[in-house]
Amino acid sequence: MFTWYREADRKTRRIFWTCSGGWAMDMADSVVYSYLIPVLMTALGMTLVQAGFISSANFFAAALGGWIGGWLCDRYGRARILQITILWFSFFSFLSGFAQTYEQMLVIRVLQGLGFGAEWAVGAVLLGEVINPKHRGKALGTVHSGAAIGSALAAFLAGPVVAWIDDPDLGWRIVFWAGILPALLIFLVRKDSDDSEIYKKAAQRSRETGERHSIAAIFQPRVLRFTMLAALLSLGVQGAAYSISNYLTSFLSLERGLSIAVAGTLVMINSAGGFFGFLSNAYISDAVGRRNVFRLFGAGFVLTSVFYLYGPLGSNIYALGAAGFVYGFFQFGMYASFGAYFTELFPTELRGTGQAFAYNFGRAGSAGFVSMVPLVALTMDLSTAMAVLGVFGISLVVLATILLPETVGSQLRNLQDIEGDPAAAAAADPTKEINAAPPA
Numbered sequence: 001m002f003t004w005y006r007e008a009d010r011k012t013r014r015i016f017w018t019c020s021g022g023w024a025m026d027m028a029d030s031v032v033y034s035y036l037i038p039v040l041m042t043a044l045g046m047t048l049v050q051a052g053f054i055s056s057a058n059f060f061a062a063a064l065g066g067w068i069g070g071w072l073c074d075r076y077g078r079a080r081i082l083q084i085t086i087l088w089f090s091f092f093s094f095l096s097g098f099a100q101t102y103e104q105m106l107v108i109r110v111l112q113g114l115g116f117g118a119e120w121a122v123g124a125v126l127l128g129e130v131i132n133p134k135h136r137g138k139a140l141g142t143v144h145s146g147a148a149i150g151s152a153l154a155a156f157l158a159g160p161v162v163a164w165i166d167d168p169d170l171g172w173r174i175v176f177w178a179g180i181l182p183a184l185l186i187f188l189v190r191k192d193s194d195d196s197e198i199y200k201k202a203a204q205r206s207r208e209t210g211e212r213h214s215i216a217a218i219f220q221p222r223v224l225r226f227t228m229l230a231a232l233l234s235l236g237v238q239g240a241a242y243s244i245s246n247y248l249t250s251f252l253s254l255e256r257g258l259s260i261a262v263a264g265t266l267v268m269i270n271s272a273g274g275f276f277g278f279l280s281n282a283y284i285s286d287a288v289g290r291r292n293v294f295r296l297f298g299a300g301f302v303l304t305s306v307f308y309l310y311g312p313l314g315s316n317i318y319a320l321g322a323a324g325f326v327y328g329f330f331q332f333g334m335y336a337s338f339g340a341y342f343t344e345l346f347p348t349e350l351r352g353t354g355q356a357f358a359y360n361f362g363r364a365g366s367a368g369f370v371s372m373v374p375l376v377a378l379t380m381d382l383s384t385a386m387a388v389l390g391v392f393g394i395s396l397v398v399l400a401t402i403l404l405p406e407t408v409g410s411q412l413r414n415l416q417d418i419e420g421d422p423a424a425a426a427a428a429d430p431t432k433e434i435n436a437a438p439p440a
Contacts, residue, residue: 004135012130015194018185019123020143022086025182026119027150028157029093032175033058033109035158035264039172046102054102054109056367061113063364069118070125070356071215074349077203078126079194081352085122086185088115093179097172117363120339121356128343129196129351134286134409137293140339141282148275148332155268159261198412202348205414218346218354222418226345226404227354233294233341233400234362237334239369240298240393244305244386245270245331246370251382256315266317266324273325274332281336289408290341291401298394300330305390309383334397344407347415369393 005013033040037051046054073081092112099105124140131139157175165171206212218227248270252263277297285293304327313319338359346354369389376385 004132004138007132007135008139011194012127015123015127015130016139016143018082018086019127020146021185022082022123022182023120023143024146024150024153025179025185026089026116027147028154029089029112029150029176029179030058030062030116030154031151032154032158033096035154036162036172036175039158039162039168040105043169043172044099044102044105046105050102050106054106057106058109058113058116059367060364061110062117063360064117065114066117066121066356066360066363067215067353068114070121070352070354072118073122073125073352074213077195078122078129078199078352082119082122082126085115085119087183089119090115090180090183093182094177096179097174097176117360118356121359122352124339125343125352125355126194126196128339129198129348129412130194133411136343137285137290137337137340137408138282140343141278141285141336144336144339145275145278145282147335148271148278148328151271151274152268155264155271159264198348198414202414206349213349213353215353218350218357222415223346223350223354227358229400229404230342230345230354230358231361232396233404234338234358234360235365236362236393236396236398236400237294237298237338238362238366238393239396240301240390241331241334242366243369243373243389243393244309247373247382247386251309251386252320255381255383256313256320258315258317258320262317266320269321270324270328270331273328277329277331277333278336280329281333285337285340286408289406290337290344291404291406293337294334294341294397294401297330297334298397301327301334302391302394304330306387309387341407344410344412345404347413347418349415351412 005016008016034055037048037055040046041048041051069081069085089112092108092115096105096108096112099108124143127143128136128140157178158172161175162168162171165174218224248267249263252258252266258266281293281297284296288296304323308320308323308327311323313323339355342355342358343351369392373382373385373389376388380388
């Protein structure tokens with residue numbers, strides 16, 4: 001199962017563990033705030049609206065920071081910017097534990113979001129460029145499985161850990177202070193030597209020709225189609241997932257009659273299913289192709305989420321746990337091929353910028369899906385509103401995969417290769433495929 005890891009050299013393994021650890025801790029700090037909202041409202045005197053505004057501001061800051069971070073890694077190197085982004089989000093995660101007011105927490109979480117949005121994209125680009133093409137989906141999908149670990153870790157920290165500490169004000173602060181730990185990962189990355197050879201050659205060409213690409217270069221005609229469709233794919237996946245996952249505890253308490261504590265436990269079970277979904281997607285993706293795996297997991301997401309919301313499960317926690325595990329498998333698993341697919345779609349000179357923009361466009365846009373759920377729920381049940389927005393998101397996924405080319409097993413390209421390249425022809429005519437090497 002892990003032949004790809006045994007075949008990797010020491011440098012690639014080091015990069016893999018840095019990206020995996022960084023992404024897991026990055027995700028843990030991102031979602032732990034949501035889990036701590038009831039405690040923070042009391043500690044900082046916030047209203048629910050204010051707490052929600054901090055979450056939204058953090059999401060939009062992550063989108064902006066991701067785009068900027070991707071552009072910086074195209075200009076100054078993948079490994080160097082990865083170190084900076086890990087150190088950045090770790091520092092502001094730690095600083096969150098010292099907030100005394102709503103205003104202070106708002107500013108700190110916005111600054112944390114800037115680093116949070118950049119870390120995944122920069123790490124995915126770096127690993128995607130150094131890994132063997134036939135194993136790209138496996139490696140990057142496994143890295144993405146850290147999101148499920150981070151989500152479960154956040155639930156553990158915000159629940160049992162805070163409950164074990166007698167002083168509730170101290171408990172949530174300790175949870176945020178633990179956010180400094182990922183900073184140790186920067187010592188696993190070597191600033192210049194860990195950059196890929198394909199990036200070094202592209203950087204050398206840029207120095208020789210004096211060519212510099214702006215942050216808006218991903219909108220030039222040669223790559224605009226890739227940029228827009230990759231962003232649409234990201235929006236569909238993340239919009240569908242957040243439409244349901246953000247309201248699961250509310251659904252379980254309001255429509256299933258469960259306590260918040262039990263609902264939180266069931267959400268942790270969903271995350272456990274997601275871990276296996278990530279790993280399964282990673283291996284299936286290299287076998288059946290990027291587009292097919294998005295469609296497969298999208299269809300699984302629709303079927304399992306509808307059953308979870310409407311099935312005859314009542315308030316039976318065992319039935320809900322089993323159904324939630326399967327639902328989590330598809331909900332989280334949908335994400336696993338983003339890193340590999342986006343790495344293959346964008347040219348080296350713009351890979352970080354394009355990948356970060358597309359992924360974080362979906363992250364920011366998903367806020368629109370989340371805000372629409374309670375509005376739609378004014379005219380129907382909460383579960384129906386969740387399902388409607390989820391199905392709409394998956395329809396965007398299907399549309400994007402119809403219009404995008406297949407890239408599995410392909411060699412990474414430079415910007416100068418796009419004109420006349422089969423990928424460009426495939427982008428213009430979706431019936432033509434990239435002439436890729438056969439998958440492992």
